[in-house]
Every structure is written in C-alpha cells, then in structure tokens.
Amino acid sequence: MGAGGYVRPMEHRPIAAQGPQPRTMGRFNRRGLWTLYMKEVRRFLNVFTQTLIAPVVTTLLFLAIFTLALGRSVQQLGGVAYAEFLAPGLIMMSMVQNAFANTSSTIVISKVQGNIVDLLMPPLSPSELTLGLAGGGVTRGVLVGLVVALAMWVFVPLRIHDPLLILFHAVNASLMLALLGLIGGIWAEKFDHIAAVTNFVITPLSFLSGTFYSIERLPESWHLVAYLNPFFYMIDGFRYGFIGHADAPLLVGVLVLLSVNAALWLLAHRMIAAGYRLKA
Numbered sequence: 001m002g003a004g005g006y007v008r009p010m011e012h013r014p015i016a017a018q019g020p021q022p023r024t025m026g027r028f029n030r031r032g033l034w035t036l037y038m039k040e041v042r043r044f045l046n047v048f049t050q051t052l053i054a055p056v057v058t059t060l061l062f063l064a065i066f067t068l069a070l071g072r073s074v075q076q077l078g079g080v081a082y083a084e085f086l087a088p089g090l091i092m093m094s095m096v097q098n099a100f101a102n103t104s105s106t107i108v109i110s111k112v113q114g115n116i117v118d119l120l121m122p123p124l125s126p127s128e129l130t131l132g133l134a135g136g137g138v139t140r141g142v143l144v145g146l147v148v149a150l151a152m153w154v155f156v157p158l159r160i161h162d163p164l165l166i167l168f169h170a171v172n173a174s175l176m177l178a179l180l181g182l183i184g185g186i187w188a189e190k191f192d193h194i195a196a197v198t199n200f201v202i203t204p205l206s207f208l209s210g211t212f213y214s215i216e217r218l219p220e221s222w223h224l225v226a227y228l229n230p231f232f233y234m235i236d237g238f239r240y241g242f243i244g245h246a247d248a249p250l251l252v253g254v255l256v257l258l259s260v261n262a263a264l265w266l267l268a269h270r271m272i273a274a275g276y277r278l279k280a
Contacts, residue, residue: 033128040136044102051102055094055144056151062090063152066212077214080243087149087156088239089211092173094148096234099141099174100181100202103133104194107185116278126273130182130265137178142170158242165250166241172257173234177202179264186271186278205231215247230260 044051067083077085110116124132149158160166184197209231215223226232233253240246246253272278 029124029128032122032124033132036122036124036129036132037135037139040102040106040133041139043106043136044140051098051140052144052147055098056148059090059094059148060151060155062093063087063155077217079245083156084158084243085214085239086212087152087158088242089209089235091145091148091152092169092235092238093206093211095141095145095170096173096177096206096231097202098144099137100177100184100198102137102140103178103181104185104188104197105181106133106136107182108188108191108194111185111188111278112190120275120278126269129272130179130269133182134175134178134265134268137181138171138174141174141177145170145174160242161244162241164241165237168254169234169238169241169257172261173238176230176234176257176261176264179261179268182268183264183271186268186276189277205229208232209235210247211235230256233257 063083063086066086076082107116110119119129152158180197180202184194188194188197208226209229210226215226215232218226227248233248233256236246236248237250237253237257240250
C-alpha cells in the first residue's frame with residue numbers, strides 16, 4: 001500500500017515465467033514434414049544394395065532376355081531399334097515398383113511391429129503425413145530410375161528427345177505408385193495382403209501397359225483395354241521423352257496421370273484422416 005491509502009496493482013509476470021508453453025507449429029509443420037521425409041529417404045538408403053542396386057540387376061536381366069528372345073523377330077518399334085524402344089519401359093517399370101514398395105512397406109512394417117503409433121503421434125496433419133510418405137516413395141522411384149538409366153546407357157544408346165516430359169512422367173508415375181502403396185499399406189493387415197496387391201494389381205498392370213510392345217501390334221479389340229490402363233499412359237509418355245514416338249495423344253496421358261493422382265491423393269488423405277485400420 002502506497003502513501004495516502006493508494007493500493008498498488010499487482011504486477012503481472014511475463015507469460016514465459018509462468019512455466020513452459022506448448023510449442024506452436026503453425027498452420028504447416030515444415031520441420032516435422034522434412035523430418036518424416038528424410039526418415040523415409042534414409043530408410044531405403046541404409047539398404048541401398050536392396051533398394052537401388054538390386055533393381056539394376058533385375059532390369060538388365062529383363063533387357064537381355066527380351067532383346068535376345070525378340071531382338072531378331074522384332075528389329076524395330078516406333079522407328080527405333082527394339083532395345084532402344086524397350087529400355088524406357090523397363091526404366092519406368094523399375095521406378096514404379098520401387099515407389100510402391102517404399103510406402104507400402106513403411107506402413108505394413110509399422111503395423112506388424114506395433115509401432116504405427118510413432119507415425120501417428122507427432123504433430124503432423126493428414127496432409128503432411130501423406131506428403132511426407134509419398135515424397136519418400138517418389139524420391140526412391142526417381143533415384144532407382146536414374147541409376148537404372150545410367151546402367152542401361154552402357155548397353156543401349158539412349159537418346160533424350162524431351163527432358164521435361166521425361167521428368168514429368170517420372171515424378172507423376174512414382175507419385176501414383178507411392179500413393180497406391182500408401183493406400184495398400186493402410187488397407188493391408190499383414191504382408192500377405194500387400195503381396196496380393198502386388199501380384200494381382202501392380203504386376204499385371206505393369207506388364208500389360210506396353211512395356212515390352214507397342215499397342216499398334218495388338219488386335220483392335222485390345223486397344224480399349226490398353227487405353228483404360230493408367231500405367232499405359234505413364235510409360236507411353238515417358239518413352240516419348242526418349243524416342244519421340246507415342247502410341248496415344250500426349251495431352252490425354254498428362255490429364256489421366258494428373259486426374260488419377262488427384263483421386264489417389266484424396267483417398268489416401270481420407271484414410272489417414274479417418275484412421276482407417278491405423279488406430280485401434
């Protein structure tokens with residue numbers, strides 16, 4: 001109490017002095033997203049002999065087998081030698097298979113080992129979880145494609161006709177399969193389930209996408225089947241970036257890839273937001 005009966009108001013301490021406050025992440029957790037993305041990248045780089053070197057060996061074996069088996073009977077496709085026509089499709093096939101494997105294995109292993117909570121507890125929104133996991137799959141797919149292309153360049157004289165189309169289809173094809181792997185991993189409850197997705201969905205769509213042949217050589221009734229396969233458009237556009245020849249309009253392929261990726265993104269985001277088969 002001051003002079004003349006005046007009561008001095010109580011001094012307020014600064015908020016910081018009242019104890020630790022929760023950290024504010026903002027509307028977009030950039031650091032958390034980057035941490036999740038780097039975790040995914042380091043996970044497959046730590047076993048690079050399985051994730052980067054093994055696809056090179058497998059793809060070169062495919063190249064050797066199909067070139068030796070069909071190289072004499074099918075000397076040219078799309079105006080180029082058969083090996084040069086085949087190479088982009090094999091590169092794309094290795095990319096998408098590894099992008100799918102990266103995201104699906106992340107989710108399934110976490111669920112089987114019982115540590116999926118470590119993925120769900122950090123302050124990351126469904127959008128950030130989807131972006132971080134899919135980004136890791138895209139990175140693995142693109143890196144595998146680069147390594148495979150460099151190894152294949154030793155045996156096949158690859159030309160680059162349109163680098164922007166090559167990059168666009170490489171990224172969007174890897175994103176498509178990374179999102180499919182994420183959706184499949186969320187749905188799967190054990191490794192057998194994700195193996196079923198690989199064997200009955202991914203592999204048939206890959207082999208029936210024009211990887212080893214041009215759809216011009218198919219019967220007319222099979223053309224519609226090829227056009228309904230989104231894998232066909234990512235391989236067709238990717239191959240055009242190398243040899244300058246496509247079996248379908250490029251704009252149609254671009255729109256199909258963007259539309260399918262948008263639909264898969266919304267589905268994956270919805271499954272994560274709802275905690276479908278992720279939360280007990």
